[in-house]
């Protein structure tokens with residue numbers, strides 16, 4: 001099934017999930033960010049954001065792409081700065097995130113790797129922790145790896161993180177408004193999976 005893509009998304013995509021109401025928000029510019037995840041067996045490495053935008057949420061490791069960097073170089077640099085590790089990151093998906101009133105959109109390029117070197121280490125910005133995405137996660141009293149903490153993550157992550165962990169490339173858009181408490185609430189979202197050309 002093909003469908004009309006939200007503005008700002010492109011590619012050979014099949015709709016996976018969508019929701020919300022209203023017109024897609026206008027934007028006049030995209031700013032590029034990276035977000036990197038390490039996935040091993042049935043575990044994923046997330047970081048608790050200790051400061052700045054998205055504080056007190058678990059997320060991948062990332063930040064702004066600096067002038068002159070490729071997306072992959074930026075993703076590797078941010079992973080090293082924020083988690084203290086190196087990894088052969090590969091592009092895994094893209095997320096266009098729009099906050100009402102901003103005028104510009106976050107273009108977040110998502111990367112993943114199944115191996116890494118070094119030891120995940122707390123930085124000024126992030127505290128790394130492993131989480132399990134096994135179906136039995138959290139049900140075993142002896143389990144020491146907790147399940148993915150969606151309640152402490154960005155609202156839209158519950159839609160695309162399952163695609164990421166099973167290696168399905170995806171593209172999505174999330175529009176949001178800022179609430180009185182400063183938190184973002186999704187107003188509309190759309191996610192599609194990427195159809196490979198071969």
Ligand SMILES: Nc1nc2c([nH]c(=O)n2[C@H]2C[C@H](O)[C@@H](COP(=O)(O)OP(=O)(O)OP(=O)(O)O)O2)c(=O)[nH]1
Pocket residue numbers: 033034035052053054059060062063064065097106108154155156157174
């Ligand atoms: N997982 C996830 N991340 C999101 C969403 N929306 C959103 O802005 N983000 C990311 C984009 C950025 O990577 C991150 C916030 O930026 P950041 O705090 O890492 O960037 P920064 O400006 O501090 O950049 P830097 O100093 O680290 O370079 O939050 C979302 O819906 N899900």
